[in-house]
Amino acid sequence: MRTGRRALGRRALGRRALGLRHRLVLAFGLVALLVAAVFATSTYLLAQGYLLAQRERIVQHQAFADAIFVQRRLESAGADVSAVLTAAGTPAGHTIILKWRGQWYASSLDQGRDVVPVAVRREIGAGQAAMQRVRTDDGPALVVGVPVQSVSADFYEIAPLTELDGNLRLLSGILIGGALGAAGAGALLGWWASRSVMTPLNRVAVTAVSIAGGELDSRLAATDDPELATIVGSFNSMVDTLQQRINRDARLAADVSHELRSPLTTLVGSVDLLNARRDELPERSQRALDLVTADLQRFRRLLDDLLELARSDAGLDPRPSTAVDLGGLVRQVLGEVGYDPSVLRASEEVFVAGDKSRLGRLFRNLFENADSHGGGLTNVEVSTSDDGVLVVVDDSGPGIRPEDRERAFERFATGATKRGSSSGTGLGLALVAETAAAHGGAVWCTSSSAGGARFVVRLPRAEAT
Amino acid sequence: MQVLVVEDDDRIRTVLRLALEDEGYHVTEAADTPSALEQTRAAMPDLMMVDLMLGEVDGYTCIREVRRISDIPIVIVSARSDTHDIVAGLEAGADDYVTKPFQVKEITARLRALRRRLRTSADAAEPDIVLDADPAHYLVLSTSRGAAVLDGNDVPLTVTEYRLLAELAQPAGRVLSRSALLESVWEHGYYGDERIVDVHIRRLRTKIERDPGKPRIVVTVRGMGYRLDPR
Numbered sequence: 238m239r240t241g242r243r244a245l246g247r248r249a250l251g252r253r254a255l256g257l258r259h260r261l262v263l264a265f266g267l268v269a270l271l272v273a274a275v276f277a278t279s280t281y282l283l284a285q286g287y288l289l290a291q292r293e294r295i296v297q298h299q300a301f302a303d304a305i306f307v308q309r310r311l312e313s314a315g316a317d318v319s320a321v322l323t324a325a326g327t328p329a330g331h332t333i334i335l336k337w338r339g340q341w342y343a344s345s346l347d348q349g350r351d352v353v354p355v356a357v358r359r360e361i362g363a364g365q366a367a368m369q370r371v372r373t374d375d376g377p378a379l380v381v382g383v384p385v386q387s388v389s390a391d392f393y394e395i396a397p398l399t400e401l402d403g404n405l406r407l408l409s410g411i412l413i414g415g416a417l418g419a420a421g422a423g424a425l426l427g428w429w430a431s432r433s434v435m436t437p438l439n440r441v442a443v444t445a446v447s448i449a450g451g452e453l454d455s456r457l458a459a460t461d462d463p464e465l466a467t468i469v470g471s472f473n474s475m476v477d478t479l480q481q482r483i484n485r486d487a488r489l490a491a492d493v494s495h496e497l498r499s500p501l502t503t504l505v506g507s508v509d510l511l512n513a514r515r516d517e518l519p520e521r522s523q524r525a526l527d528l529v530t531a532d533l534q535r536f537r538r539l540l541d542d543l544l545e546l547a548r549s550d551a552g553l554d555p556r557p558s559t560a561v562d563l564g565g566l567v568r569q570v571l572g573e574v575g576y577d578p579s580v581l582r583a584s585e586e587v588f589v590a591g592d593k594s595r596l597g598r599l600f601r602n603l604f605e606n607a608d609s610h611g612g613g614l615t616n617v618e619v620s621t622s623d624d625g626v627l628v629v630v631d632d633s634g635p636g637i638r639p640e641d642r643e644r645a646f647e648r649f650a651t652g653a654t655k656r657g658s659s660s661g662t663g664l665g666l667a668l669v670a671e672t673a674a675a676h677g678g679a680v681w682c683t684s685s686s687a688g689g690a691r692f693v694v695r696l697p698r699a700e701a702t
Numbered sequence: 703m704q705v706l707v708v709e710d711d712d713r714i715r716t717v718l719r720l721a722l723e724d725e726g727y728h729v730t731e732a733a734d735t736p737s738a739l740e741q742t743r744a745a746m747p748d749l750m751m752v753d754l755m756l757g758e759v760d761g762y763t764c765i766r767e768v769r770r771i772s773d774i775p776i777v778i779v780s781a782r783s784d785t786h787d788i789v790a791g792l793e794a795g796a797d798d799y800v801t802k803p804f805q806v807k808e809i810t811a812r813l814r815a816l817r818r819r820l821r822t823s824a825d826a827a828e829p830d831i832v833l834d835a836d837p838a839h840y841l842v843l844s845t846s847r848g849a850a851v852l853d854g855n856d857v858p859l860t861v862t863e864y865r866l867l868a869e870l871a872q873p874a875g876r877v878l879s880r881s882a883l884l885e886s887v888w889e890h891g892y893y894g895d896e897r898i899v900d901v902h903i904r905r906l907r908t909k910i911e912r913d914p915g916k917p918r919i920v921v922t923v924r925g926m927g928y929r930l931d932p933r
Contacts, residue, residue: 594895597893
């Protein structure tokens with residue numbers, strides 16, 4: 238049950254937010270990406286501006302040179318415009334478009350006057366040279382317009398920018414790749430950083446879990462790291478304090494029970510003496526004596542149970558364990574609580590390793606619980622299974638509701654689980670659970686085939702000696 | 703039959719006195735170790751009941767001091783049920799123990815068992831049993847005298863140690879389990895504390911074995927109990 242709750246908690250935590258580790262990785266990655274992106278973008282813009290300006294200058298020079306060539310040819314009479322354009326010897330990919338005497342000529346069949354933007358034509362119409370980037374069917378291009386006034390011609394040269402564009406695209410590819418790489422490296426760095434933070438935290442968590450599991454001697458190992466040393470130191474001193482406190486509490490219970498023993502001894506002895514002279518007492522005094530005797534017995538049992546629990550809480554006094562004949566023990570206890578020992582059904586003789594008197598008290602508590610809360614024992618069975626020896630104890634009561642079964646083993650459990658009797662100490666089943674656990678076993682509650690409560694005690698089988 | 707009750711709690715002492723007097727014992731009391739030792743030196747009682755927590759000089763000291771001069775049966779009465787306290791008390795020389803809160807019938811049963819040990823050792827009249835025939839370590843159990851004799855001298859055994867030895871020796875060679883010994887020597891019930899047997903066996907060995915660390919007369923049978931091997 239306890240593990241179930243823990244697992245649930247962890248799941249809820251996971252759903253609520255990203256873990257510290259993921260947040261660190263994400264943050265490092267994002268920062269790296271941002272820095273790399275700014276750097277890459279500015280690099281790209283600078284490179285683009287510079288390359289474009291250079292290219293424009295070259296194209297411009299070429300265009301003016303070509304325009305002068307064309308002008309000279311056209312000035313000589315009877316020139317063939319097409320031949321002139323071909324002879325201009327423009328670099329590969331460049332196209333010359335010429336408007337002369339109301340006619341449009343082009344040095345290439347692929348591109349015509351449509352390519353020339355209206356803005357450039359207007360500039361030239363006003364007698365100004367102009368330049369503009371355009372997008373043609375073949376890709377980006379630069380249009381340079383030069384008015385050739387001496388022959389009243391409009392000269393346009395169209396230079397492709399595809400090569401430059403390709404270069405820029407390659408550059409941007411490299412930069413994007415670099416930025417992503419930097420982001421990845423950042424994330425990796427974040428992962429590494431988080432690991433160095435998380436590893437000590439995980440150690441703390443593991444140690445805390447083992448402490449919660451009862452291993453109060455667990456401590457964090459000392460470390461050289463000055464920052465971690467603070468955490469380790471305060472964690473360990475916290476556990477020290479906790480351990481001292483737990484031990485003190487457990488010892489207090491043990492001491493209190495212990496101190497109560499002296500007055501109880503006098504009481505028990507005196508009542509025994511009175512009982513030895515019971516016949517001399519008047520009838521009413523006898524009844525009073527019976528009450529005192531009964532409650533003193535109960536008080537004694539309570540104190541014994543309390544002391545036993547305190548002892549096991551404090552981890553005091555691990556009793557020597559011997560091989561105990563379980564069938565014999567159960568028969569003995571059955572006899573003590575007033576049952577015919579033949580109630581027990583046992584298939585074979587089994588031995589468990591343990592302390593006879595504590596195991597005896599375990600079964601005594603179980604049987605008395607069946608008596609006082611379960612309407613009496615109906616079946617006691619000893620059997621063996623793969624993981625140990627099982628003792629099944631059935632009673633004829635109304636059973637215990639599933640939701641109350643866990644609580645039945647709590648100390649001073651109240652309410653429906655106790656089924657309204659005053660004869661128990663309220664510690665009986667708690668002690669059963671503690672004793673079974675101390676012997677490396679367990680106890681649980683189900684329902685019997687007849688509907689009553691069924692308690693099952695599992696104990697490890699003793700090694701054959 | 704005189705019983706000395708050494709107990710610092712007046713009320714418990716009074717209850718013990720009343721209960722024991724009901725059983726026909728003659729009871730004397732001591733509230734601390736010095737006065738108990740004084741009384742034993744003046745007149746040795748037949749039995750002693752000693753509380754382990756006794757103010758300045760504890761019960762262990764009291765038991766050890768009495769053991770120096772006497773082998774009378776001593777029963778520890780202790781509120782301590784912790785292993786090491788009981789064992790330490792038994793090691794000091796006590797024969798048996800009861801824990802508080804005890805019932806009167808528990809105490810009287812223990813004392814009765816102890817008295818039976820005293821009587822048995824005096825009444826038996828059987829031939830001597832040779833436990834070790836080695837002339838250098840000649841050990842005989844003399845049931846007629848209720849004593850073990852080593853090289854002609856009586857071994858100072860307590861009644862319980864003697865009974866334990868006699869139980870193992872009659873007849874020798876049987877393996878006796880701890881619970882069987884507990885039943886026959888101490889007359890404890892089903893839940894008897896088997897450590898009491900181990901402590902007494904240990905003390906017996908220091909008195910009769912040549913090397914108590916490697917016992918050859920009273921041997922341990924692993925997982926079963928003890929056996930006496932006459933040599």
